[in-house]
Amino acid sequence: MPELIRKRYKELIEEHILDFLPDIDHKSITLYESMKYSLSAGGKRIRPMLLLAAAEFTGCKLEAAIPYACAVEYMHTYSLIHDDLPAMDDDQLRRGVPTNHIIYGEAMAILAGDGLQSAAYEAMNKDMLLYFDDPDKLKKRIRASYEIAKGSGCRGMVAGQVADIESEDKACSREMLDYIHLTKTAALIVAAVRAGAQLGGADAETLNNLTIYAENLGLAFQIADDILDVVGSEKEMGKKAGVDQVKKKSTYPSLYGLEASKAKLMELTDNAIEALSSYYDNAEFFTKLATDLAVRGK
Amino acid sequence: MPELIRKRYKELIEEHILDFLPDIDHKSITLYESMKYSLSAGGKRIRPMLLLAAAEFTGCKLEAAIPYACAVEYMHTYSLIHDDLPAMDDDQLRRGVPTNHIIYGEAMAILAGDGLQSAAYEAMNKDMLLYFDDPDKLKKRIRASYEIAKGSGCRGMVAGQVADIESEDKACSREMLDYIHLTKTAALIVAAVRAGAQLGGADAETLNNLTIYAENLGLAFQIADDILDVVGSEKEMGKKAGVDQVKKKSTYPSLYGLEASKAKLMELTDNAIEALSSYYDNAEFFTKLATDLAVRGK
Numbered sequence: 001m002p003e004l005i006r007k008r009y010k011e012l013i014e015e016h017i018l019d020f021l022p023d024i025d026h027k028s029i030t031l032y033e034s035m036k037y038s039l040s041a042g043g044k045r046i047r048p049m050l051l052l053a054a055a056e057f058t059g060c061k062l063e064a065a066i067p068y069a070c071a072v073e074y075m076h077t078y079s080l081i082h083d084d085l086p087a088m089d090d091d092q093l094r095r096g097v098p099t100n101h102i103i104y105g106e107a108m109a110i111l112a113g114d115g116l117q118s119a120a121y122e123a124m125n126k127d128m129l130l131y132f133d134d135p136d137k138l139k140k141r142i143r144a145s146y147e148i149a150k151g152s153g154c155r156g157m158v159a160g161q162v163a164d165i166e167s168e169d170k171a172c173s174r175e176m177l178d179y180i181h182l183t184k185t186a187a188l189i190v191a192a193v194r195a196g197a198q199l200g201g202a203d204a205e206t207l208n209n210l211t212i213y214a215e216n217l218g219l220a221f222q223i224a225d226d227i228l229d230v231v232g233s234e235k236e237m238g239k240k241a242g243v244d245q246v247k248k249k250s251t252y253p254s255l256y257g258l259e260a261s262k263a264k265l266m267e268l269t270d271n272a273i274e275a276l277s278s279y280y281d282n283a284e285f286f287t288k289l290a291t292d293l294a295v296r297g298k
Numbered sequence: 299m300p301e302l303i304r305k306r307y308k309e310l311i312e313e314h315i316l317d318f319l320p321d322i323d324h325k326s327i328t329l330y331e332s333m334k335y336s337l338s339a340g341g342k343r344i345r346p347m348l349l350l351a352a353a354e355f356t357g358c359k360l361e362a363a364i365p366y367a368c369a370v371e372y373m374h375t376y377s378l379i380h381d382d383l384p385a386m387d388d389d390q391l392r393r394g395v396p397t398n399h400i401i402y403g404e405a406m407a408i409l410a411g412d413g414l415q416s417a418a419y420e421a422m423n424k425d426m427l428l429y430f431d432d433p434d435k436l437k438k439r440i441r442a443s444y445e446i447a448k449g450s451g452c453r454g455m456v457a458g459q460v461a462d463i464e465s466e467d468k469a470c471s472r473e474m475l476d477y478i479h480l481t482k483t484a485a486l487i488v489a490a491v492r493a494g495a496q497l498g499g500a501d502a503e504t505l506n507n508l509t510i511y512a513e514n515l516g517l518a519f520q521i522a523d524d525i526l527d528v529v530g531s532e533k534e535m536g537k538k539a540g541v542d543q544v545k546k547k548s549t550y551p552s553l554y555g556l557e558a559s560k561a562k563l564m565e566l567t568d569n570a571i572e573a574l575s576s577y578y579d580n581a582e583f584f585t586k587l588a589t590d591l592a593v594r595g596k
Contacts, residue, residue, distance in 0.1 A: 021452065027477050028457035030464060035452075082412060087385075087404035106385035107463045110408065111456055114380060117412065118451035121419045125444040132440075135433050142430075142440075146423040153416035154319065154333075158409055159326035165405045166328060179325050 002288035009049045012062065013069060020070045020123035034104040034112035035119070038077050041095045046221070046293075047188060048073045051196040053285050054210055058200025060140075065199050067127040068144050071120035072192045075152040078116035079161065079188075081109050088165065091243075117152075124148070136201075143198035151191020160184025172250030178219075185225075186218025209275050216272035217290050223265045224296045226251035230258060269294040300586035307347045310360065311367060318368045318421035332402040332410040333417070336375050339393045344519070344591075345486060346371045349494040351583050352508055356498025358438075363497050365425040366442050369418035370490045373450040376414035377459065377486075379407050386463065389541075415450075422446070434499075441496035449489020458482025462547075470548030476517075483523075484516025507573050514570035515588050521563045522594045524549035528556060567592040 017039050024032040048069035055065035084091040084099040085106060091099050101109035124145040131138040150156060160183030167176060193214035197207050229244045230253050244251050252261040272290045276283035315337050322330040346367035353363035382389040382397040383404060389397050399407035422443040429436040448454055458481030465474060491512035495505050527542045528551050542549050550559040570588045574581035 022448075024452050024457060025477065025481075027474060028452075028460040028464075028481070031452060031457060031460040078412075082408055085385075085408065087383075087408060108460065110380055110383065110385060111460050111463070113412070114376075114415065115452045115456045115460075117415055118447065118456060122444075122447040122451050125440065125447050128440050129444065132437055135436075138433075138436070138440075139430055142423065142426050142436075146420075146427065149416065149420040149423050150320075153420050154322050154326075154329060154413045158413045158416060159322060159329060162326040162329040162406065162409050162413075165409070166326075176325060179323070183323075183326070 002284045005053070005285050006049065006289070009052045010045055012052065012066060013045045013048045013073065016066050017070055017073060020067060020074070021119055022122060030104065030108060031111060031115055034100060034108050035077075035116050037103060038081050038100050038112065039073070039116075041097050043077075043095055045073060046289075047076050047192040049289070050189065050214070051192040053289075054193045054196025054202075055199045056196075057210075057280075057282070057286075058197045058202040058206060060196070060200035065196060067123045068141075068148065068195050068199060069192075071124050071145075072148055072188065072195065074116045074120035074123070075148065075157070076188060078113040078120075079152070079157055081113040081116070083161065085109060088161075089247075120148070121145070140199050140201055144195040147191045147195040147198055148188075151187045151194075156183055156187030156191065160187065167250060169248050170250075172255070174255055177250055177252070177255060181219050181222040182215070185222040186215055189218035189221065190214040209279055212275040213272045213286055213290075216268045216275065217293065220265050220268035220272060220290065221293055223252045223261055223268070224293055226253055227258065227261055227265065228296055229253075265294055300582045303351070303583050304347065304587070307350045308343055310350065310364065311343045311346045311371065314364050315368055315371065318365060318372070319417055320420060328402065328406060329409060329413055332398060332406050333375075333414050335401060336379050336398050336410065337371070337414075339395050341371075341375075341393055343371060344587075345374050345490040347587070348487065348512070348515075349490040351587075352491045352494025352500075353497045354494075355508075355578075355580070355583075356495045356500040356504060358494070358498035362435075363494060365421045366439075366446065366493050366497060367490075369422050369443075370446055370486065370493065372414045372418035372421070373446065373455070374486060376411040376418075377450070377455055379411040379414070381459065383407060386459075387545075418446070419443070438497050438499055442493040445489045445493040445496055446486075449485045449492075454481055454485030454489065458485065465548060467546050468548075470553070472553055475548055475550070475553060479517050479520040480513070483520040484513055487516035487519065488512040507577055510573040511570045511584055511588075514566045514573065515591065518563050518566035518570060518588065519591055521550045521559055521566070522591055524551055525556065525559055525563065526594055527551075563592055 018036060021032060021035060051069040051072050052062060052065050056062055080094060081100045083089050084094055085101055092102055100112055128138060128141050131141060160180050163180045164184055190211060193210050197210050226244060252264060269290050273287045276286050316334060319330060319333055349367040349370050350360060350363055354360055378392060379398045381387050382392055383399055390400055398410055426436060426439050429439060458478050461478045462482055488509060491508050495508050524542060550562060567588050571585045574584050
């Protein structure tokens with residue numbers, strides 16, 4: 001069952017992922033191509049899937065959540081494009097294909113990232129206009145957009161990226177590492193889940209439980225990624241392996257060792273699952289997703 | 299009178315320009331410093347002033363328009379920071395001080411730009427939450443935010459930046475140059491004016507007249523800038539003079555000659571003024587601003 005649901009979510013996202021790019025004049029068409037290139041380069045679509053799942057879980061029609069699901073994936077994609085730039089992580093490969101700036105050049109990659117962030121807000125804002133006659137639904141949409149703004153912004157994803165860049169080539173404390181993981185990775189995952197729950201009009205308790213799930217999942221996700229960087233192959237990851245060590249990046253494996261990292265991954269995964277499965281009997285999708293993500297880092 | 303009004307707008311903007319940066323954790327404090335650096339580096343504040351003026355002109359309380367005025371300046375500032383990057387225009391000086399990446403490095407400058415765009419939306423979104431009990435005011439705010447999203451995004455400012463970059467070192471048609479000016483410069487100026495008018499709940503006719511004003515002003519503004527690049531000094535502009543020619547950038551002076559450019563500047567300025575002064579007897583602020591901007595390029 002959860003596999004079928006996930007397939008359905010994934011198909012919906014793939015079907016609509018380009019729908020919310022504005023109609024771009026042919027004089028700026030490279031911008032469209034560059035944004036499309038990175039949006040179409042695959043990826044697990046974890047964040048939009050979680051948004052759809054949380055929306056459905058809390059009673060929002062799936063179709064109504066699609067603009068927000070795509071918006072959150074636009075945010076994630078813009079952050080990857082900027083993250084890969086020479087001035088940042090200087091990565092040539094992502095999801096098995098050349099990174100955006102390798103194909104389109106640095107200037108266009110910067111602008112594609114800027115354009116994607118802007119397209120995300122334009123899509124959400126435009127969607128709000130459709131609900132001017134339904135104040136209740138309108139408010140849910142504003143709350144959802146605000147979750148995404150907070151999670152992707154200066155106290156969330158962007159802050160994490162800053163702390164990450166500033167911690168390179170330096171001894172990094174465990175506290176700092178947790179901060180980086182919470183902001184750089186978990187914040188947008190939490191935002192996706194909370195945005196979906198806002199669309200469904202979740203009560204405070206459900207919102208809280210979903211948040212605990214997402215925080216634990218987000219941290220687990222990053223640790224699994226770091227473990228994979230040590231033990232995985234380039235083929236498995238679609239990008240270079242062992243990069244963290246070469247860059248002297250502090251990670252869970254480098255600060256705690258591989259075994260302790262695996263144990264932490266399992267603990268966080270259990271916490272995530274428990275946050276929902278103890279209270280709801282229809283949380284299989286969330287449980288299965290957490291389990292599957294953890295397996296990557298085993 | 300218009301001078302006093304302008305002074306009042308400018309003071310309001312300077313007073314509140316940092317108010318809408320999110321509270322940033324000390325672990326990412328460089329992000330705050332970097333954003334603050336560029337926001338505090340002066341500038342004419344044309345866009346937020348126009349937003350305040352249009353809001354007041356159409357009956358919105360000035361204080362209520364401040365978050366949107368600051369949001370539009372955040373957008374403008376983020377675009378300047380990214381524009382100045384080595385991969386883009388590679389400028390070392392802006393408003394008489396070193397550009398953001400010269401002080402904070404390229405990675406931080408990219409992130410400061412990303413963070414400012416995000417802060418703009420977070421501020422507008424947060425402001426909307428305050429009007430949940432007043433559907434009429436809420437709708438005005440959503441419309442204002444949508445104007446800024448459209449003007450700064452993939453059919454506006456970002457599109458213009460793309461076309462500009464792609465036209466470098468190439469013969470550029472007059473049609474293309476107009477497109478670049480309309481998107482890169484005029485779009486956000488139009489958005490500022492329209493956002494203000496949306497906050498005031500302007501009727502279709504007023505919105506239309508203000509749009510014509512802003513389009514003409516925006517084009518005039520860019521031509522004045524291009525003329526100044528030819529005839530001005532570094533001191534006057536706070537950045538290097540003669541840069542366009544060195545970069546072989548197509549401009550009004552390079553395509554039409556200096557005299558024709560000055561004539562065009564006057565024509566656009568007249569159009570801008572006429573769009574409002576023919577219909578309203580309280581448009582002095584707009585008239586004076588257009589006149590003063592045109593004088594720069596005389």
